[in-house]
């Protein structure tokens with residue numbers, strides 16, 4: 894599996910940021926994910942490329 898560096902809209906979370914489980918499923922077409930373990934829903938947003946300011 895290849896992960897494009899700048900594919901902001903296709904970023905895939907491997908772990909739930911809240912409980913750490915891997916049981917995630919897409920919730921919406923615009924970057925929403927839902928954790929089936931803790932029932933939390935969240936979105937990923939691309940916020941930069943690591944430029945130090």
Ligand SMILES: [Zn+2]
Pocket residue numbers: 909910911912913914928929930931932933
């Ligand atoms: Zn979770």
